[in-house]
Amino acid sequence: MGLRGPGARAKKATRASGEEQPSKPPAWMNPRLSRASRVILFIGGLTLRAGKGAGQPFRLRGWQKRIIKQIYRVGPDRLRLVAEALLTLGRKNGKTELAAGLCACHLYGPEAIQGGECYSAAADRDQASRIFRELEHFITSDPAADARCNIVRHEKTISVLDGPGKGSIYKALSSDASKAHSLAPSFVIADELARWRGRDLFESLRSGFGSHPEPLLVIISTTSPDPTSIMAEVVSYARQVLDGVIVDPTFLAVIYEVPEAADIWDEKTWPLANPALGDFLSIEALRKDAREAKLMPAREGTFRNHRLNQAVEAGETFIPAADWLACAGTVDPEALRGRRCWGGLDLSSVKDLTALILFFPEYGGQVLCWFWVPGDNLAEREERDRVPYLTWQRLGLIEPTNGRAIDKHAIALRLAAISDLFDVQGIAYDRFRIEDLLRILSDEGIDLPMVPWGQGYKDMAPAVSALETHVLNRTLQHGGHPVLTWNIANCVVTTDAAGNRKLDKDKAREKIDGAVALSQAIGLHARQPPEAGGPFRPEDVAAMVSSEVAAWPS
Numbered sequence: 001m002g003l004r005g006p007g008a009r010a011k012k013a014t015r016a017s018g019e020e021q022p023s024k025p026p027a028w029m030n031p032r033l034s035r036a037s038r039v040i041l042f043i044g045g046l047t048l049r050a051g052k053g054a055g056q057p058f059r060l061r062g063w064q065k066r067i068i069k070q071i072y073r074v075g076p077d078r079l080r081l082v083a084e085a086l087l088t089l090g091r092k093n094g095k096t097e098l099a100a101g102l103c104a105c106h107l108y109g110p111e112a113i114q115g116g117e118c119y120s121a122a123a124d125r126d127q128a129s130r131i132f133r134e135l136e137h138f139i140t141s142d143p144a145a146d147a148r149c150n151i152v153r154h155e156k157t158i159s160v161l162d163g164p165g166k167g168s169i170y171k172a173l174s175s176d177a178s179k180a181h182s183l184a185p186s187f188v189i190a191d192e193l194a195r196w197r198g199r200d201l202f203e204s205l206r207s208g209f210g211s212h213p214e215p216l217l218v219i220i221s222t223t224s225p226d227p228t229s230i231m232a233e234v235v236s237y238a239r240q241v242l243d244g245v246i247v248d249p250t251f252l253a254v255i256y257e258v259p260e261a262a263d264i265w266d267e268k269t270w271p272l273a274n275p276a277l278g279d280f281l282s283i284e285a286l287r288k289d290a291r292e293a294k295l296m297p298a299r300e301g302t303f304r305n306h307r308l309n310q311a312v313e314a315g316e317t318f319i320p321a322a323d324w325l326a327c328a329g330t331v332d333p334e335a336l337r338g339r340r341c342w343g344g345l346d347l348s349s350v351k352d353l354t355a356l357i358l359f360f361p362e363y364g365g366q367v368l369c370w371f372w373v374p375g376d377n378l379a380e381r382e383e384r385d386r387v388p389y390l391t392w393q394r395l396g397l398i399e400p401t402n403g404r405a406i407d408k409h410a411i412a413l414r415l416a417a418i419s420d421l422f423d424v425q426g427i428a429y430d431r432f433r434i435e436d437l438l439r440i441l442s443d444e445g446i447d448l449p450m451v452p453w454g455q456g457y458k459d460m461a462p463a464v465s466a467l468e469t470h471v472l473n474r475t476l477q478h479g480g481h482p483v484l485t486w487n488i489a490n491c492v493v494t495t496d497a498a499g500n501r502k503l504d505k506d507k508a509r510e511k512i513d514g515a516v517a518l519s520q521a522i523g524l525h526a527r528q529p530p531e532a533g534g535p536f537r538p539e540d541v542a543a544m545v546s547s548e549v550a551a552w553p554s
Contacts, residue, residue, distance in 0.1 A: 122172075354371070425528075487513060
């Protein structure tokens with residue numbers, strides 16, 4: 001950790017003391033250049049870490065140079081006019097590299113000040129660390145910069161020992177605002193502000209700017225679909241500045257987006273949100289995303305938000321009603337007795353639905369469903385939720401348990417009875433709040449093939465893709481079960497930065513317990529290796545798609 005290699009500290013001290021000096025100052029130090037020109041020259045001398053230009057000088061494109069020229073405009077007093085800049089555009093347009101280049105300028109380059117404080121702030125430490133990794137590569141690729149800077153990798157910090165920016169520090173911050181109140185930043189990159197949780201970190205960094213004469217906050221992010229988010233507030237302010245409603249020469253607004261009224265499938269609109277398209281952003285990558293969004297409508301929201309920079313919730317819908325109803329088919333419970341199946345269990349906490357779904361992939365993908373709810377307040381819940389619980393009970397589609405809370409003992413006995421009827425290979429369950437049920441099963445001597453199943457992206461992403469693929473390939477038959485159909489209609493899918501997806505209960509319109517249980521059942525089956533010489537399964541295709549998406553460059 002710290003300085004790299006034996007003797008590195010002594011070597012840095014020797015160079016910093018002046019015993020080893022470069023024979024000629026770099027071109028960006030020419031005092032006759034404008035501030036923007038110095039920044040452009042400095043960044044152009046950095047070495048890229050990854051991507052198409054890995055190992056090559058950072059060649060700024062025309063659109064990037066125009067942004068820099070706007071940020072570093074000066075007034076009659078030669079001071080920079082802009083104190084806050086917003087750059088919002090589609091993903092994969094080199095935001096991280098540009099942000100890191102600007103940070104390097106303020107840490108040890110032409111915009112550096114003695115004792116400055118530079119930060120990259122993001123929703124989580126890993127996201128913030130992406131800029132650190134770029135900075136580290138910039139420095140270690142340049143012997144002169146390497147001699148002046150001390151990198152402490154495990155702390156994600158950099159300090160400047162000599163030259164421009166002497167005494168300055170850099171640190172990667174996550175949204176732990178408790179650590180930000182005492183900071184006095186001179187330069188901040190707010191990376192992917194649309195993903196930040198809350199506003200404390202943002203406001204703490206903003207309020208700390210008063211200690212320096214020319215502080216700069218640069219926000220680089222895709223837009224946010226949440227109108228209450230801090231990113232949405234910043235974009236709203238930016239639009240008013242662009243429209244002339246607000247006159248604020250200290251605020252620079254740069255917005256690349258495809259208008260929501262535009263034809264999102266028309267490739268001619270895509271450059272509006274992607275200035276790097278056709279350059280280091282391959283149009284084939286966008287075409288691939290567009291094809292998948294057309295084929296799998298749950299991905300349309302992700303395509304529009306991530307690629308077209310529209311304020312649309314990623315994954316607003318999961319499975320269109322027409323596709324789901326086309327998979328109704330015929331389900332024959334009696335014919336499935338003794339047959340192999342895989343199960344998913346979504347156990348409610350107290351008052352919600354509990355769902356068990358069995359999936360029979362070897363028998364046309366038929367699905368059997370069981371739902372339970374507390375029975376004492378069923379009429380009250382029907383009136384409050386506008387859901388026909390009493391009708392479903394009368395038709396045998398849900399089973400009420402005694403009391404106002406779900407009766408886990410009754411659930412355990414029913415699981416045992418159901419499992420006796422079929423060859424259940426495994427039942428995937430959510431680890432959260434399962435301890436009581438597992439204890440009851442043990443106390444009753446009920447031995448079921450229970451399999452823990454995470455609710456995060458790691459476990460749910462392949463399960464969601466497998467379920468979606470079965471629906472699209474019509475290799476699923478759910479019999480039109482009304483409760484399961486209702487759950488599917490309520491689903492919202494959220495996507496992480498790597499393109500992995502999961503069903504999100506917090507954002508769902510209503511209950512989705514049956515959909516979660518179904519995805520777990522199908523996901524559990526998808527984990528089974530295909531039989532030698534057997535047919536290529538739909539879930540194998542889903543796994544390949546998920547693997548390819550996960551491998552996309554960040």
